Amino acid sequence: MARTPRPSKAADKTPARRAADARSAARTDPCAVEEVDTRYLQTLMGYNARRAALSIIEVFLERLAPFGLKPVDFSVMSTICHNPGVTSRQLCNTLNLLPPNLVGLIQSLESRGLIERKPHPHDGRAVGLHPTPKGQALMVQAEQTATELELEKTAKLTPAQRKTLLALLQKIYL
Amino acid sequence: MARTPRPSKAADKTPARRAADARSAARTDPCAVEEVDTRYLQTLMGYNARRAALSIIEVFLERLAPFGLKPVDFSVMSTICHNPGVTSRQLCNTLNLLPPNLVGLIQSLESRGLIERKPHPHDGRAVGLHPTPKGQALMVQAEQTATELELEKTAKLTPAQRKTLLALLQKIYL
DNA sequence: TATTGTTATACTCTATAACTATA
């Protein structure tokens, strides 16, 4: 998954120096690139948010594999545990999932004995999703594992920076 | 892609009304969930970064569609334009892509006349990738469009907050 | 008529193994 990019050697060159290199290269060596300049992409929030998310998800997949949970499974199970009786439709709206893609996931969680489906008290069309004791026990461990790896992946941030980052990201998608 | 969550019918209930419903539900209706609690997920950087990234990418796909560019195409073309002569391997290392997935992408960009492949001056195995004038002209417009939509999607942030957010995200994945 | 949940299905994205040509 992660191809570790190695540190750039010329990252501390000034723009002027870099331009001069490019001009001189244009004479003797018009094609070779020493260091890849990604300064423009790094000004884009979408690019940076995606790279950061994938960097965390990569470790998430490894650490949560023993629980048989991928990111979407995890978010669904966590939401069911914190909201017993929630419906599929509510999960879709909350987690930005599509109903057809949730069907197999719910069936899988049910067949593993992690959740139960009960009739909804007010709406005969809907089905309430409830965690089983087994599911709850699993998620206590899974959430702890997730929280731990998150702290590792954000180790370069102070607690205040971490809190700031969470709040600013929510300003984008909420 | 974007499931525009349509406004829920109960979304305009007052907090007081909502709380009253919840209390009454707690007695007579133990299974129905009024509001979905996502406070735990919101403490996870991976969750928030992914949601923010997808929120931006959703608009990115719409706005960049006229240019025939998806996020990865865009990042590859942008990197080629800012680094004429860059190789596929360098693109993979820089953008965290896998070589086999880049092959078809490069061929597509070449067949569209946006880039040219030239022999690498020092390494007979490698191929230098160069933007054509057509490709450069396209990317000037595409980057401007991307920058504009990014500013829209981060409109709730002050310029200082935006700068902070970019720097903190890079602390995670770089 | 609108909504919940479902089925079937297609499309995109990403990942792995193996090959070639060159260093």
Next chain:
DNA sequence: TATAGTTATAGAGTATAACAATA
């Protein structure tokens, strides 16, 4: 032997259309 690029392919993730049951 190691690396750049490629081929073929498999798997996961995400998308749309249409249907049955209920409101």
